[in-house]
Amino acid sequence: MELNERKERILEVIIRSYIDTAEPVGSRTVAKQFKQSISAATIRNEMSDLEDMGFLVQPHTSAGRIPTQKAYRYYVDSIMKVKQLEEVLKRDIHEGYLKVAGDLEDIMTYTTNLLSDLTKYASVVLSPKVTWANCKHLQIIPVFKERVLVVVVTTEGFVENIELNLSKELTIQDSLRLSNIINSLLGGLHASEINHNLIDELANVTLEEKVLLREIVIGVQEALFEHHSQVMSTGVTNLLDYPEFADTDRVRHLVKVSQKKNILAEALIGDHYSEVLRITIGDENKGEELKELSLITTTYELQDNIIGAIGVIGPTRMQYDHVSSMLEYIRHEINQNLLKILLD
Amino acid sequence: MELNERKERILEVIIRSYIDTAEPVGSRTVAKQFKQSISAATIRNEMSDLEDMGFLVQPHTSAGRIPTQKAYRYYVDSIMKVKQLEEVLKRDIHEGYLKVAGDLEDIMTYTTNLLSDLTKYASVVLSPKVTWANCKHLQIIPVFKERVLVVVVTTEGFVENIELNLSKELTIQDSLRLSNIINSLLGGLHASEINHNLIDELANVTLEEKVLLREIVIGVQEALFEHHSQVMSTGVTNLLDYPEFADTDRVRHLVKVSQKKNILAEALIGDHYSEVLRITIGDENKGEELKELSLITTTYELQDNIIGAIGVIGPTRMQYDHVSSMLEYIRHEINQNLLKILLD
DNA sequence: TGTTAGCACTCAACGCAAAAGAGTGCTAAT
């Protein structure tokens, strides 16, 4: 749906104002922004049109108008421009990353806090998922009786712990030998090539060891498959400060959402087609729980593979432009930092 | 401060009623509980006395009275009796633990949920802290360049990961050899005996290896020292249902507290003198943030060492007796389960 | 002397109506 220029400008003013104040916007307020070049009455007519077109609604007859989700969508698609972050801010952020560089977990926590601090909304960060396909090295450590700990290290240098119960208790020697067998396989082959049959055909390995190896490989594969990447989130308390979350029911709902890591993870994963930034507004969100919120997400990469995502959750009247710039830059910083870890 | 029997009974009725309803209690309400054996007027006199003594306050002249923190303290110390949990409930809880037995993390999450579900308050669980003193086995795994992962396994079968940056990159062989050296030390000595000097005096170890060993031991010790035990918490949303948290400011405050894991951890650790249960009411809490809440905590043990704590956070008008019974029994269950893991 | 009935008094809470205020839609003039 295309709008003529004046309608578009009016819509923009209304959206901007509503994002700022959370108050319905009246024709006079809009007129003031136009410095008397158009009268309030004209704007009233235009606003009435915009309402008919589904861009605005009135909470009640004698109130101003507020933007609909359709309006936000139009704003995000056609009006808003994502600016570069100011240099000062960029520098500050960059310096922050310098301090945490090197440690993946630190980068992730720093990012989570940074996002919620700078945007004043809630932030979600999905840390890289360790997958069997990237497995480079593996270490088996006996913990207690038949229980062992398998530590998986990926080619990117990420680490994951998996606890398994085997059919037999291992000595330290056993565990070293088994680790060695798997690691020498990993040295020559790609992890995905290691399977059931391959283990059966190994030479110089007793039948008992084969059983254990199979238990371990399958156990690890299953665990990694089921294991979600870590979801970190902060800043729900930021959201509580906005008037739309003034009543207790909304708060309760919000707190519950923030605790359901899986909902957040799902929302963050979504489909990232070609665009870098993905913005979903209110109902556009998959989860029922996020219908009254907006989400802006982006991904981060290592060697052209998407390995995680970061995002910001806010009210539908979110500062889309500002948050977008922020995410774009922070995504860039993360990519740089991950690369640095890899090449260091 | 001692109260005569009648005052004590009146105070008890008022506290019970206020815990139930969160409404100020009037003389007539109390009189009804006494089945006309005392008149409302007499109770009014007694209540006036109790107010002078600091056990009751009036929100305003024409309202009933509500208990002060002093009253709750008196109730907890001198009136309340901690009953045994009903058998049915005990059985349910026990069966729940059977399902998660074996995995420490599962036990902890189950406990957290159980506590908040049963009490309808918020629960906090401090999982066992891995300390150097209990270190039984240790495994060094190269991750990337100079970065290594050290996996620590304690005598209790708990596991902790520590990432360190060493001064030199290790090969897999190096890391195995270094792990072996430390593990053979751990085999003969108690972990606390391993220090700087001991490493210097080792035979059959090159100077370079000694440097690395020192880096590792010190790095692990520092990391374990700084590493807090994990804090888990649920059920803040439960608290939002109570009328005392109806206004938004309180809610915001509450949500913020629940997110500050360190405050919760500190509150849980506290000083557990001789008593099993520790009850702190309102102002008695250390943190400024908990001044309007009450806390009941208890510890759990393994082989006579306190290794963690569990607790419930609620409004000051908390069901002290009920929560106490609950905690007492759950503590018992945890102890049993940990012992089972150890002996399994 | 301790207990109780009775009564005047206090004060939050509730309901209701009037007033204020913000904003619209319509009409008629430009």
Added chain:
DNA sequence: ATTAGCACTCTTTTGCGTTGAGTGCTAACA
């Protein structure tokens, strides 16, 4: 097509009497 003017609508605020729960005091009573 634009605009000024105005009646109309509906929320919000304010003020005010009413209600009701609960107290404290006094005087009578056991």
